[in-house]
Structures are given as structure tokens and as C-alpha cells.
Amino acid sequence: MRIVIVGATGNVGSATLRRLHGSGHQLVGVARRRPDTRTAPYTGVEWHEVDVSQATAPARLARIFTGADAVLHLAWVLQPNRREPVMRATNLGGHRHALAAAAEAGVTHVVVVTSVASYSPGPKSTRVDEDWPTGGVHTSHYSRHKAATERMLDAFEADHPQVRLTRVRPGFVFQRDASSQLARLFIGRRRPSRWLGRVHLPVLPVPRRVISQAVHADDLADALARIIEQRADGAFNIAAEPVIDPDRLRRAFRARRVIPVRFELARAAMWSSWALGLQASDPGWLDIAVNVPVMSTRRARVELGWAPRHWSTDALREVLEGIAEGAHVTASPPLSPSSPPSVR
Numbered sequence: 291m292r293i294v295i296v297g298a299t300g301n302v303g304s305a306t307l308r309r310l311h312g313s314g315h316q317l318v319g320v321a322r323r324r325p326d327t328r329t330a331p332y333t334g335v336e337w338h339e340v341d342v343s344q345a346t347a348p349a350r351l352a353r354i355f356t357g358a359d360a361v362l363h364l365a366w367v368l369q370p371n372r373r374e375p376v377m378r379a380t381n382l383g384g385h386r387h388a389l390a391a392a393a394e395a396g397v398t399h400v401v402v403v404t405s406v407a408s409y410s411p412g413p414k415s416t417r418v419d420e421d422w423p424t425g426g427v428h429t430s431h432y433s434r435h436k437a438a439t440e441r442m443l444d445a446f447e448a449d450h451p452q453v454r455l456t457r458v459r460p461g462f463v464f465q466r467d468a469s470s471q472l473a474r475l476f477i478g479r480r481r482p483s484r485w486l487g488r489v490h491l492p493v494l495p496v497p498r499r500v501i502s503q504a505v506h507a508d509d510l511a512d513a514l515a516r517i518i519e520q521r522a523d524g525a526f527n528i529a530a531e532p533v534i535d536p537d538r539l540r541r542a543f544r545a546r547r548v549i550p551v552r553f554e555l556a557r558a559a560m561w562s563s564w565a566l567g568l569q570a571s572d573p574g575w576l577d578i579a580v581n582v583p584v585m586s587t588r589r590a591r592v593e594l595g596w597a598p599r600h601w602s603t604d605a606l607r608e609v610l611e612g613i614a615e616g617a618h619v620t621a622s623p624p625l626s627p628s629s630p631p632s633v634r
Contacts, residue, residue, distance in 0.1 A: 292357055293518060294318040296342065296388055297364030299325045299332070299622045301468040302403060302514075305507035306362065307331035309515045320354060320365075321623070329621035342384030351391035360399040360518045363388045368475045371572045374431050381435040382442070389446045392453070399454040399521055401514065402443060406461050406503060406529070408436035412583025414501045419586045420459070420525035427581045430574030454523040459585065460510050461503030461529035464605040467619045468507065469612025470627045478570040486543070486613045494545035496536045497553040499580045503529035506600035506608070516594040527585035530598040530605065542606045553580055 293310065297303050298319030308331040310317055318336045319325075325332040338354050340347055342365045355361055365388070367380045385402065392400050410425035412418050426437025440457070447455050464472075473486075505528055513528045532538065536548045553576075560573040590596045600608075611617075619625035 291359040291518070292316045292318065294320060294355055294358045294361045295364065296320040296340075296351070296361065296384075297366065298335070299323070300364060300366075300624045301463055301465065301471065301507055302510060303364050304331060304467060304619065304622055304625065305465060305511035306364075306514050307335065309508065309511040313515070313519075318354065318358070320351070322365075323623040325623060326621035332621055342387050343379040347384070347387040348390045348394070351388055352394040355391050355395035355397050358395065358397050360401060360521075361388070361392050361397050362401045362403075362514060362518065364403055368432065369570065371431060371570070377431065378435065382438055385439050385442055389442065393446075393450055397453065399456070399518070399523075400446075401456040401458065401517055402439065403458045403460065403510075403514070404439055404443075405432070405436045406459055406527070406582050406585055407433040407578045408440050408459060409582050409585075411581040414499060414584055416584070417586035418583040420527055420589060422583060427574070427577050429577045431572070432574060433578055433582075454521060456517050456523050457525040458510075458514060458517065459525060459527050460505050461585070461602070462505070463507050463510055464504055464609040465507035466608045466612040466617050467622075467625055469609050470616065470618035471625050472609060473613045474570075474627070476569075476571045476575075478567075486610050489544070491543055491545035493547055493549045494536070494540045494543055495549045495551045495556065496539060497556050497576075497580060498536060498550050499553065500539070500576070501533060501535045501584065502579045502582070503533055503585060504602040504605055505530045505598060506602075506605040509596075509598035509600055512599075513590055513594060513596045516596055520594065522594060524589075526590045526594070527587050528590055528596075529585055529587055530600060530602040532602060533584055534602055534606065538603055542603060542610060 293315050299321040320338050320340050322341050324337050365384045408424045410423040424440040426433040540548045557573045563569050564572050618627050
């Protein structure tokens, strides 16, 4: 198969290249900046440099997509979160351009990774399947953009019924190789982060409803490969076990005990530290953790034969230890410590 991956040098894209290498597929990578093609997993890939936010992107992408059996769209930015129009240009404009290009090129299978954050607020004590509403959490730019992407996919599906369209909704995606990138995006480029995973905290203050799901990038990549190779369509929730609750967060951060705090107090503290530039995470990320539902992954397990090889808690510990050790991938611009802060 000829498989085009848009956003092929980031956290998920790099893991997907690792998974697909050696499988006999012709791999095409699209990225804003070319990686070091002498280094795995970026070797043996046909590379194209395209900024998907630009007005010229649809025509360029259509040429690249011509003859593709599948297009996997991953391009996304998380910063600069103080300039939402800049993020929207890539997150929504990029999807719009890629979908238009796929239609123009006659691509028969399009796979788009959205997120658990595309879901409307839901339960934590029971699990929801893929038909839960995707209205997002309106106080989070990430969730708003993911929900808007879902509406874009609805329209594309209605206008192009001949195209297989797959939506993949993972929990938080972790791997050691992305440690430097995640520290830069969520803590800040010039903020100390090496203490994470090393210092034993006396307490971890966290709201009780901070309950979320995660998956190792390699396990998400395996699900994506299965979707492409099996030409599966529809929506798939992807997450590993166990669900990460405050006590599991405590153990991951090596804190002695959890102090439950009111959500409003925690959000105000996070907003203040973000507004003062003390850290890079805006409070919308807390809103996601508190509001999105816990997903069922039954469809992926049954229909794809997928099962994660990593526990969610191990994936979280892996990235925390990677941050403490300064782990990174020099060959990939987004995963390198020298990457501009706007790159995912």
C-alpha cells in the first residue's frame, strides 16, 4: 500500500513510521520540516515539506496524495496557546486543506486522529462508546478544535460517501521519545523540568474528578496500522488500562499522598501561573481532565484485534522519567529540544 502520513515527524507520526517500517508498504511523509533521513524511523520514506496551514497546501497535498491507498492526517499544534488564531490555522485549516486534497486526488481511505477531548462532558464511573456526543469542552482550545474537526469530518463524510473515513480518538499519548517536546509544550522551554520523576513530592494537590486515560504512542501506532491495513472505517476509541485517577497520578509523580482540592481553586491557580508565564499549560487542560468521559475501547479490541502492550501508568512513568533525563530525538524537528515552541 502507498500510505501518506501528514505530520509524520511528531509524537504519533514517528511511532507510526516505526510500526509500518518493514511491512512492505510505500511510506510517504509530509512535514513542515524534513527530518534527518539517515536516522530510523525516518529512513526509506519519501519526504515532502508542506505547511498545511498555507493557502497553497491543498494543491500541493493533492499532488502528493495522488495514487495513495490511504492518507493518515496527524498535523496539529498545541502552542502558541495565547494566539488561538495561529493554532486554528493549522489545526482546522490544515484539516480542511488535507480533506480537500484527498477528495481532489481520489483517495479512497482517510484516517484522522482526533481525541478523547472531542467528546462532550460525560461520566467517569461508566464507559462510553464511540456514539457519545462530540461537542467538546468549550473552555479548552484543544477540545474546541477537536470538536470542530469532528464537524468537518461529518460534512466530508456526507459529501464524499465513496471515501472510507476513520476517526481515531485516543487518550493522552505518551512515549519516551516525546519527553522533551511534552516538557516544552506543557511546562515551558525555560522552566525547570528535570525534577519530574526524581523528586518525591510530599503531597499532590489534585481535584477528585481528574480522571483520564492514556496510551503509549506505539500502541496507538499499532491501532492506526491495523485500521489502514484492514481498511476499517467509522470511529475508534483508543486507550490503555488502567484509567488514571488521582491515586495513580500520585504514584506516577512519587508523591506521598493526595490532597483533594476544589476544582475551582485548582483552576484559578493554574490560570494564574499560566497568565504570569510561570508555566505553559493553560487551564483548559484541567477542564478536559475533569470533564471528558471514560471511553470504552471494546470496538478496537474486537474489530481490529488490537490490544495495548503497555499499561497507561507505565507510559506515563516512561515520559516522566524521559523528562527527568532530557530524552529527545534529534533527527525529528518537533521532537528535538531546539524545536520552535509552536510545533507539536
